[in-house]
Amino acid sequence: MAPSYSNSGNGYGNGNGNGYGYSSSSAASSSSKSTRHQFRNHQQVDLHFDIDEIRAGARVLLHRLWAFGNGPGRIAATNIAMQGGQVVKRNLVARRLLSFPHLLVGLWVLVLLWGERWIFASRVQSCDWDHWEKWPTGATPHRLVFVADPQIIDPHSYPGRPWPLNPLTMQITDNYLRRSYTQLQKVLQPDTVVFLGDLFDGGREWKTARGDFRDPEWAKHHRPESEQKLLKEWNRKYGEDYWLEEYGRFGDIFYEPWAVGGVFPGAWQRGRKLISSLPGNHDLGFGAEVKIPARKRFNAYFGETNRVDVIGNHTFVSVDSVSLSAASSTMKDQVDLRGIFNPVEKFLAEVKAKKRRAAIKELKFWQGEVEELIFDHKVEELNDAEYNDVPSLLKEADGPDFPTVLLTHVPLYREPGTPCGPLREHWPPAKPPKGQTDPVFPDHRNAISVSSGYQYQNVLSESDSIKLIKSIGNVIHAFSGDDHDYCELVHSEKKENVPEITVKSLSMAMGVPTPGFQMVSLWNPVDADGRPLAGDGKPTLQTHLCLLPRSFSTFTTYAALAILNVFALAARAFLFSILNLQPFALDPTQQGDRSILPVFKEKVESDSGNDIKSRSFGTSGNNLLSARLASNTRGRGASITNGAVRSISPRPKSKIRSDRWGWGVNKGPRIEIRRDFFDGGRLQGTTWRAAARPNWRTSLQSRTALIWREMWTTTWRVVWMVFGFFAYLTYKG
Template sequence: MVKPRWTHSKVMLIADPQMTDDKSYERHWLIMALTKFYSALYMKRNYRHLNYQLKPTDTIILGDLMDNGREWQDDGFFDKEVQRFHTIFPPNNHLHYMAGNHDIGFGQRINATRVDRFEHYFGPTFYTFEKHGFLFVVLDTVSLCSNESAIPLLDNIPQHPRTLLFTHIPLYRAASQTCGPYRRQSRSNWILNEAGYQYQNLVPEHLSNLILDKVKPLLVFSGDDHDYCKVIHRDNVPEMTLPTFSMAQGVRFPGLMVLDLAQEGLSTHLCWLPDQVELFIQYGYLLIFTLVCLFPWRSGTNQPSLSKEELGITQPTTSVGLKKHVLSSLRYVACVAITTYIFCLCMF
């Protein structure tokens, strides 16, 4: 019997990129355009850098690919949004997708047309695959919560001693179960069992128990909440809810998770991304500091270098002349800074 050849593998898990679009926020068109641009740029650069540094063998995006994929009725426009999404996350055979409620809706508002459209571009919403000695079960809990007639599909999941379950909606847990020390939001340290327009925070209790019984996972990974949360289900099964990958979804520190898979088992690594809002604030401080330094510098360089006799008849510098010199310096600084910034945007 030939023993399987094991290799050390990394799987990158990304949740809720929710690519910003024109319907995401009610803002001035210019602010909206800047939000779309910088939130996409933030994800694109981080994703590219992570792939370069980690070289993951596979990547799984745990739902809510777009912020309003369920709302777009124009298929032509949706196609353009998909192409924009692929500029952020270039498609390949090692990139796996999951449907979220922002992609296909939730409850009675799930539209079969939206589901078909999602599957056309991103593949099935419920599937399994085996890699690195583990069985990956990608479960469409968004549809299961809305249509329990699909529950028999759980019987088709093959039994495997190393099963990893991926669900967009976190599984049910008691209100008393806290999320642990790594949760970033100060408003609450738990995920409340609430529901609203096209969303539900947790899979219903009876369905969660059924999923755990049928799948028998070693670990559960979920998204939707936008912040990190770790709880322990019955039979000592851990569930880790991943933070959003986007800077525009209400958390200052986006993040992701990396799985290290080996013959001996697996380990998880929670990774936090930079606080882009804080970086913008620092840019503002730097601008103010530049202006403060620039004003006295121009004041000093504006003084004439003349003899005592000439100084006696020279008119003092007017405030208008000083302002012109300062504005001239500002134009110079702005020209250099903007040119450098555009160059960096294009090159990096």
């Protein structure tokens, strides 16, 4: 008989459609889908199971928290509140509020307000314009203030200081700058404030978002070893974002208080102005090592580093002297530095024309005319257009030129040893020999050192200094910063005998004990053509150095007061024990149970006179010891209750309470069981021993303990209240 085959399409009777005993693709696909479906179902089941577990756990946790809050938690909170209320109640009484430690705290409050607030206002008020200006009656001078080298502290300033100390230093120095500058605005209300560079301390070190910020190969060995070790960390941690935070910090100190000085300028002044675009070497670098990306960033946020401003009928010319110094650098012939010094050299080539155009605009403003050029609106063919009659503000070379003031961060060159005058704080001038009236020359201690180093140069080169004076022209005065201390001198004939003042730093952290700022009063009345009305040759500029508080003296005052406080509190504690004065420290026996949760439950005593039950000692409830004490003292007619002897005699008929004499109602005399009387039954056959009469040694120890407790309590009260107030003043700035 022939074999039979199934009709599955392949003649092999496997029922799968392929004849080889393996699942077909459709079957495999169906099986795979089924498996994935089951897996997803399992996942969903597990997910639901996890969610249910989380919900159940959350419910259990909330239930326990609720139970704790309604039970022990509420009891603990109530006990804490009651104990706190008792402490406050015991302290808010006249005897404690008007106590000697609180009087010292009141003294500290006045001293701290003086050292952290009032002294700044007092120092600035002593510099008021009316105290030193000497203009004719009816003059309306323009009042200007120079601020030099605020140099806000950052990680570049003190890289070796630990974390808590460095932020504290930053906070204290920022507060000093803010308080000084705020009082400057509030009291003096200057029409113009000009910054003379070094706004930041490490501005040149914080990377920009764009541009190559690396040190060139030829300059890497110039950096000090201490900074080379930190360079990688600085590049990793401090970039554009950090610089922007520092920019915001600078604005918080110096831009926010601007409105304190008022919105409107003084009489006959064009408007209030703040100029902070002059860079220093800490902002950009110096000379050949100026970082161009840092300069572009500085320009974007502070304005053009080379500029001309007309202020009080004077022309102020700000020059980026740190970039100009690249033109005279020894690296000029080895490295292409044109990108650094070309902008400032182009500015100097055009500065005389810029000055005259600025003077013309100022005159047009006061005459009520349009300051800018007016062009005819017409359409012309390009070939027929004429350019011979183009409007121009400056039609002739000898246009109006106001007296010019040069602003540079780095001081101009002078011979080594040139004295800076009697107002220089670091070293006063050397005393001249008998019969000599001129200052001692050279006087190296009183002079600015003519030297240089990594990213700094104390004075400009002589060639750059002469170039500045000649290129600008009509310079009647120069102001600079960088040195941190005051320096005043008149330059040589090569620099046209220009007087220069190097302005003190406003910061307390720049190595000069007494910070300060420079006040300048400008008065130069002119006619419609810009010619002076007061007469040629008369001074149009007056200056005054305003000194700020010495932080070292302030902290010395704090230290001296702290020492006096210690002696005063020690003397009070000693007299307290001798004169039997009212103690400030609360009696420890009156503090009550300090435990938050109840430790044991006291037994309720019966009114029966035969009741000899005692309350448990501590937390153990030692009934055996209580019974033993009761049996040993029964012959004396007393029962022991929590360390006290109670009479079991009948209740007295008298209704007069005698608690004030140590007697209680229904009770006998209270006899205190002193620890030195009772040995707890440790010795066999005896429970009591006679009290030893105190000798001089135990009396001295007891008195010393009382003195020490009073000293510690009063000192701690003064310390935490004073430090708390100082922290508040520091936090508020």
